[in-house]
Structure formats: C-alpha cells, structure tokens
Amino acid sequence: MTSTSRGIDVSAYQPAQDWAAHKRSGLAFAFAKASEGQISRDPKFAAHVKGIKAAGLVAGAYHFAWPNQDAAKEAANYIATVKPYAGAGFLHWLDLEAYSDRRNYRGRTAEQIRAYAVAWIVAAQKAFPGQRVGIYTSADDIAHGHVPAGATLWYPAYPGSRVDTFAEAEAAARPTPSGRKPLIWQFTSTPASGPRVDSNLCYMSASALRTWAKGDAAEDDKPHAYTPPAFPEGLAPGKAKPSAVTLQRALKQGGFMAKSVPESPNYGPKTQAGVIAFHNAHPQYRAAGKSKDPAIGPKGWAALHRLAYDK
Structure with missing residues (x-):
C-alpha cells in the first residue's frame, strides 16, 4: 500500500487558520496562493504562509497562470511575492487551469500554453535553485498537451460525497490522468467536516515528503x-x-x-x-x-x- 500524507491549500477565500491545530489533526503540508497574472498578489498570502511555516508544516505557494500574458513578467510577480518566505523545503506550483470562460487561455494554442509553462518553471527554478517546482493542472490540460513532460503534478479531481474525507481518499485508487501519476491529488473543496478548504492527499509519507521537498540539486x-x-x-x-x-x-x-x-x-x-x-x-x-x-x-x-x- 502506498504511503500518503495529508494537506490543504488556501487563498484569500479562506479566513485565518489555526495552523497548529491543523498539524495536531494530522496535516503534513499546506500551500497558499501567492499571485496571479502579471501584477495581482493574494492579500492573505503573507499571513497564511507565515502560519504554515510557524506550525512546522511543509510549506508551498502557487501562482494562478494567464498563459496569454508574458511568462517572464508573471514569474517575476510570483518570485517577488514568495522570495521573503521561500527557502529549503519550500514548494512552488504553477496553477495552470482555465477560467470557466477561458479568458486566461484566449488566443493561445496548446503549444503556446505549454511553452508558457516551461518558461515559467525555468524562471522559478532559476530564482529558487534546488527547490521543487511543479504544476497544478486538470485532466483536460494534461490531455491537451499543456503540461511539460516530467513535470511534478498536483492534480484536482472531485468524486463528490463518495470521496470527501481523507480516509476515503486514502482508500480510493490513485488517479492516473492520461496515464500520468500525480504526486498530490486535490480531492475535494467541500470536506465532509471542518472548514471549507481544498483537501489534498500526497502519495508520499510525511517524512518522505519533507525529505523530497528539501530539493533536487543532486x-x-x-x-x-x-x-x-x-x-x-x-x-x-x-x-x-x-x-x-x-x-x-x-x-x-x-x-x-x-x-x-x-x-x-x-x-x-x-x-x-x-x-x-x-x-x-x-x-x-x-x-x-x-x-x-x-x-x-x-x-x-x-x-x-x-x-x-x-x-
């Protein structure tokens, strides 16, 4: 049986969290939205990430992508937002998903979206050497070739009430969108109990995740x-x-x-x-x-x- 660990992710939509209580409940990691597009920054990012780090959870941040804008400027926005808090063991994610009206994808081909993702990842890796950089993305994006080969995946797919607790996610089969195995599965944004947050299952034990998060320089x-x-x-x-x-x-x-x-x-x-x-x-x-x-x-x-x- 694959070892797993539990986590959540938050943004400005979530109020201040009791991160110490989250850790006592068994959470191992948490990610916070940092930025979006070329200039937007999440107003609650600093408070969220400080609490995550203070609680001793594996911390990370994500940037919501606009592939029809300039990848270098978007990466610079994220880097400037996250730099005061990033360090060894900090995880970085590109949130590559279309708005419902696809306004952030408008006018771009699959190849252009993938090229944007590659450019953003390269810029983040350059800014944070030795730290992990991955992609949060959907089955549709993976199927349409938007995701670079070999990218670490954080994957959202919601089975509904059939899987809305950590125990149910741990008992369920690991998703394999287009034959790829995500490292992290975001399985619900409406958990059966507790606050309304995105719940995530990582396919590593808490200790293995912490070791992996320390970086890939070697x-x-x-x-x-x-x-x-x-x-x-x-x-x-x-x-x-x-x-x-x-x-x-x-x-x-x-x-x-x-x-x-x-x-x-x-x-x-x-x-x-x-x-x-x-x-x-x-x-x-x-x-x-x-x-x-x-x-x-x-x-x-x-x-x-x-x-x-x-x-």
Whole structure:
C-alpha cells in the first residue's frame, strides 16, 4: 500500500487558520496562493504562509497562470511575492487551469500554453535553485498537451460525497490522468467536516515528503534509464556525441538550464527538462513533434551548440 500524507491549500477565500491545530489533526503540508497574472498578489498570502511555516508544516505557494500574458513578467510577480518566505523545503506550483470562460487561455494554442509553462518553471527554478517546482493542472490540460513532460503534478479531481474525507481518499485508487501519476491529488473543496478548504492527499509519507521537498540539486547525480543516442561522426560539432556534462554546459549557455544545476555525468531529469525547454523554444522542433522529447538528436545538438556558442 502506498504511503500518503495529508494537506490543504488556501487563498484569500479562506479566513485565518489555526495552523497548529491543523498539524495536531494530522496535516503534513499546506500551500497558499501567492499571485496571479502579471501584477495581482493574494492579500492573505503573507499571513497564511507565515502560519504554515510557524506550525512546522511543509510549506508551498502557487501562482494562478494567464498563459496569454508574458511568462517572464508573471514569474517575476510570483518570485517577488514568495522570495521573503521561500527557502529549503519550500514548494512552488504553477496553477495552470482555465477560467470557466477561458479568458486566461484566449488566443493561445496548446503549444503556446505549454511553452508558457516551461518558461515559467525555468524562471522559478532559476530564482529558487534546488527547490521543487511543479504544476497544478486538470485532466483536460494534461490531455491537451499543456503540461511539460516530467513535470511534478498536483492534480484536482472531485468524486463528490463518495470521496470527501481523507480516509476515503486514502482508500480510493490513485488517479492516473492520461496515464500520468500525480504526486498530490486535490480531492475535494467541500470536506465532509471542518472548514471549507481544498483537501489534498500526497502519495508520499510525511517524512518522505519533507525529505523530497528539501530539493533536487543532486537529482541529476542519480542514474536514470534514458541514454542519449549514438551520433554519426560529422553531424555534431567537435565530437560524435555530447557527453552529459557537455550538453549541460550548452543548455546553460543557451539559457535552457539554470547555471546553479551541478554538472553530472548522468542524463537526469534536470538535463532532460533543459532539452525539452530547448525543443519548446524552437518552432521547427515543436512542428516536428519534439516539444515533449527529452532526447536530443544530432541535428538538435548541432543547433543548440550554434545557439549557445556561435554568437
């Protein structure tokens, strides 16, 4: 049986919380809305996050996305809001969901929405090196390709009164939208008892979540299944194929990987995320269906090398 832990998330819609009582009741984590769009900030964020941290819960914040606005400006809004409170063990989330009238998605294609998400995540990772950054998003967004491959998922799906307590969520099957396994399931906003808050189940024990939340700076030091392709001689600059370190340096030089990521001989998730960001930044690779591809081919490597060094 999968170990789990319990949590809630809040915004300006919730009053001040007794966070110490929440912890005594068995909660392990809590997230608060920090910002929305390019300039809006949640007026209760500071009070919420201070209480969460003071109670010793795993703390996090989220930004409500407007993919039809500028990703860099939205990330800057979030970063400035959260920076006084973020630190080791703090979790960051992009809330990627459409308003009911889709006004925040209007005029954007699936590829553009995904590119926005990649850009926002890269900016947040750069601002908070070693801290975890994930996406809160719906089954519809996942199915329509709005979510970058490999992103940590916080997933909302409400079964209704059939699952409106933590015990019922723990007994239910883990959701698998489009075959993906979310780390966190937000299963109700109307719990059977207690205050009206969003209730969440994390598929890690409280201790494992706390350890995981401490950061991923060493993630690329762990072996992973992905192996880069063998490149024919002459198609890649300098050598037949790039080593992981060579590729990481080019990704950093090109702005697709945070310079704070340690060099590693393994093609871990940060390296793969950098390759995905590179593919998403170039229309020819998106058109070729490579916008989710963590593997860089010989032509892609040559293009990345030119972009990074031939300036």
